[in-house]
Amino acid sequence: MAEPLVLLPGMMCDARVWATQLTVLSYERPVTIAPVCTGDRIEEIASGLLSSLPAKFALCGHGMGGVIALELFRRAPERVIRLALIGTNPLSDTPQEAADREPRMIGAKSGRFEQMLEREILPRHVGGGPLRAQAIADMNEMALSLGADVFARQERAMQRRRDQQGTLRRITQPTLVLAGSEDQVVPLKRQEFLAELIPYAKLGVLEGVGHMAMLEDPEGTTEALYAWMRQPLVLR
Template sequence: MAEPLVLLPETMCDARLYGPQIADLSREMAVMVAPVHLGDRIEEIASTLLDVLPRRFALAGCGFGGMVAIELQRRAPDRVTRLMLIGSSPLADTPQQADERDRLVIKARAGKFAEAVEALLPEESLAETPYRDEIMALVRDMAEGFGPDVFVRQARALQRRRDQQAVVRKLRIPVMIVAGTQDTLYPEKRQSVLAELIPGAVLRMIAGTGHLPMLEDPDALSAAIRAWMRLPIPR
């Protein structure tokens, strides 16, 4: 059996983000979704997770979850057997991005939580498909389940995150970079640059999807995960 697969969700999302993959892949491997909101900094979140994750595991994260995944690999390289980053980045916030998060935090605290969530993950970041409204409704429901306090905590963690480019350059495990061709938050060009930073990384763009390919084209993401799980681990 393949090593356990740990999935880390995007900010303000829970295990439902990976519902199709859990149903599909759990026939072949152990699958778990770990929370990424239990801490004020990415380093704290990663440290908390290491206490509960398997001894060795494959790790995939979307967006914010991908940033936590990089930190997990940095802290425990002997435990993370392979890494998948889905629409994510190793970069720190720019001053402009940090300022925008401040504005969203003010909105969330001022009773405009729905507006803040919409700005964080706008509808335009998803591909224009018949399922977009349904997916956005799920995103809003997941966010409402967490509430403004978690929104603020994750926004602060994003603002404080360190640049991890040096970390990903040193990776010597199977890495796959996955993104939707219509993702406006993490465009294809930026994903290509990320793949070039990592020795041996495989870039897999999923056509006709935006920032959440796990819901926009579940079969395509499951196929990408299977291909990544088959990549040989260097000895």
Template sequence: MMCDVRVFGPQLGALSADHAVMFAPTTQGERMEEIASQILGWAPSKFALIGAGMGGAVALEIMRRAPERVTRLALISTSPLAETPQQASAREPHIVAARSGRFADVIGKEMPSSWLADTPHRLVVSDLVRDMALHLGPEAYVRQARAMQRRRDQQSNLRKFNIPCMILCGDEDGHVPFGKQELLAEMIPNARCEVVVGAGHLPMLERPEAVNEHLASWMRMALVLR
């Protein structure tokens, strides 16, 4: 959420050596269904799919709508759950603040540094997150917040997945803890759950080399005949 292409910068550089790689923004709709439909319109007929955080929620919606087009799936720092009424209502003050000229104050509340691993790189990653959010702006934030509030629970769809799946998570994720991501992996047939040590909610930036290695391994996983 509120990240641009830079959130996957290290992975784009690594994967593009051997694969055609595309980054899909998630800022153009107020519902997951809208965002997923737009991405499906851009994407090739068959593709591997990586989603992190809110992007993971979008990836799950893509899997619900067009599973036949996805050849493999990697979910990073992702929850399949819908927001509780309490979580959804907690976004309202942030939306009001963003619309009333206090967007800079909202950024730190939406992505606090406590979600990241306590490493020497935490401040650098936090500054990058803030810069990405400021670049996207308050209108994009409001659309994404609405989409997150309205997202559906995807748990019932997970057991239908029959493609190579990897769940990737940081061992110090302060937002989606390991236990929840381990449960997500258990609900997907034959999914692999890999833990990135020394990373929090954004392992792509916190431990890019480790994430690159995991994704390269994921790309080598044998395809499933359907």
């Protein structure tokens, strides 16, 4: 049987964000969508997941899910067969980025979560492509179902995340870095930097796409993941 695939959603997202990929990729292999709402720190979330994941698996994370994927690899590299990172920032927050999270956490906890989503957060997450309106609607639905407390907890976890540059240099498994050309959350240059640090990584860029590649270009994202899953495993 083909190797199992573990998908990790990003901030304010759940299994629904992977709907297209799950439908296509599960024809050939077991696919698990793991929750990322279960801890206050990236390390805590990764530790909790490791006990429930298969002995060996392919791993794909988006945004915060990509950060958790890197922490999973750091802790158990022998269990990760291949790795895909979508819209992922491998660096820790700068002091300014960390400070910028504080008003968002305060706003979410003070009853302004829905207003913040509509005016500040969601428009920045989605590019200007033809599926923009639907992607914003889908993300809004997921975010509201998860709620303000989960959002604030995820912001805090991201604020405290570690720098993973050392981890990147140790990755020799087949790796895909998939970026949207219009990503405002993790700019393309940051993702190009990520790909450069991973030996043998392949960089894919989806034109006209923002941070939410799976919703904005579901077919392009699925095709990229399908090709990544079919890359041969080469011992180096």
